[in-house]
Every structure is written in structure tokens, then in C-alpha cells.
Amino acid sequence: MKKDNEWNGECFYCDSCGKAFRSPLYDVTKEYEYTIFYDTPRIPEVEIMGAEVIAKYCSITCRQKHRNQILKREKIHATFPDIGPTETCSRCHGPVLMTSFHLAFVEMDTEQNWGQPIFGANVISSQVISVVCTKCEPIPFKIARAIDWDS
Numbered sequence: 001m002k003k004d005n006e007w008n009g010e011c012f013y014c015d016s017c018g019k020a021f022r023s024p025l026y027d028v029t030k031e032y033e034y035t036i037f038y039d040t041p042r043i044p045e046v047e048i049m050g051a052e053v054i055a056k057y058c059s060i061t062c063r064q065k066h067r068n069q070i071l072k073r074e075k076i077h078a079t080f081p082d083i084g085p086t087e088t089c090s091r092c093h094g095p096v097l098m099t100s101f102h103l104a105f106v107e108m109d110t111e112q113n114w115g116q117p118i119f120g121a122n123v124i125s126s127q128v129i130s131v132v133c134t135k136c137e138p139i140p141f142k143i144a145r146a147i148d149w150d151s
């Protein structure tokens with residue numbers, strides 16, 4: 001029998017193998033972001049809005065095994081883009097202006113602090129796997145409205 005309630009349901013279920021687990025979490029996150037470049041040796045910053053976890057895995061292996069299904073569902077390819085200023089759209093191969101808001105798919109590894117909601121999750125590593133141009137995926141109204149266009 002599967003012990004589903006080992007953690008009283010306070011756990012994740014792997015989208016690849018179905019295993020219940022708590023930490024670390026290997027996920028695929030869909031987010032809207034843009035890169036800010038500076039003239040000086042300061043490292044570029046990435047502004048993120050509307051991040052949404054679309055898949056959760058118990059291991060890197062499970063994520064790699066399952067990745068193609070996510071890519072297929074979202075009609076994209078894993079291109080592992082750089083930070084810009086211009087990268088290639090994973091759907092239409094057109095340009096993606098990284099300095100403007102666009103959709104990105106990110107693989108994130110996080111340490112989950114269950115029972116300590118204040119500390120939430122520590123990001124161990126994150127890697128952008130795909131970016132999509134705004135012709136393929138227009139910025140949703142609720143995100144566009146929240147952007148501070150004046151800055």
C-alpha cells in the first residue's frame with residue numbers, strides 16, 4: 001500500500017514517476033521576464049513576473065525523462081538561450097528581445113523548507129531552457145497591466 005499521507009499530504013508528487021517527495025524540488029517554471037543591462041561592470045538583472053510552476057519532479061533524471069512531454073505540450077524546443085540582448089524564439093525561431101517582457105521556461109532546483117513558510121524555498125540553481133517571442137505568446141493582460149512602463 002502506498003503511504004500517501006506520510007507527510008499529511010504536505011508533499012509533492014513527481015510528474016514523471018509519481019513518487020511522493022518533499023525536497024529538493026526539481027521543477028519547470030513558466031515565467032514572464034526581461035533582462036536589464038547596465039553600462040558598468042554590474043551584472044545584468046532579470047525582472048520576473050507571473051511565475052507559475054508547470055511541472056514538479058523528484059530528481060534531475062525524472063525531469064530529463066519527462067522534459068520532452070512538456071516541450072511538446074508547449075510547442076517549443078529546448079534551446080538553452082543566453083541572457084540576450086537578443087535570443088531565438090523556441091517556437092518560431094524569430095528574434096526575442098530579452099530586454100522586453102517575454103515568456104521563458106526555466107528549470108529550477110529548490111530546497112523546500114516545509115513547516116517554515118517564512119523561509120519558503122532556497123533556489124539551488126536555475127536555467128532558462130526556452131524563450132518565446134511576444135508574437136507567439138503575447139503578454140497576458142494581467143501581467144502587462146502590472147508592469148511599470150514608466151521606469
Ligand SMILES: [Zn+2]
Binds near residue numbers: 014
Ligand atoms: Zn520522479
Ligand SMILES: [Zn+2]
Binds near residue numbers: 094
Ligand atoms: Zn516566436
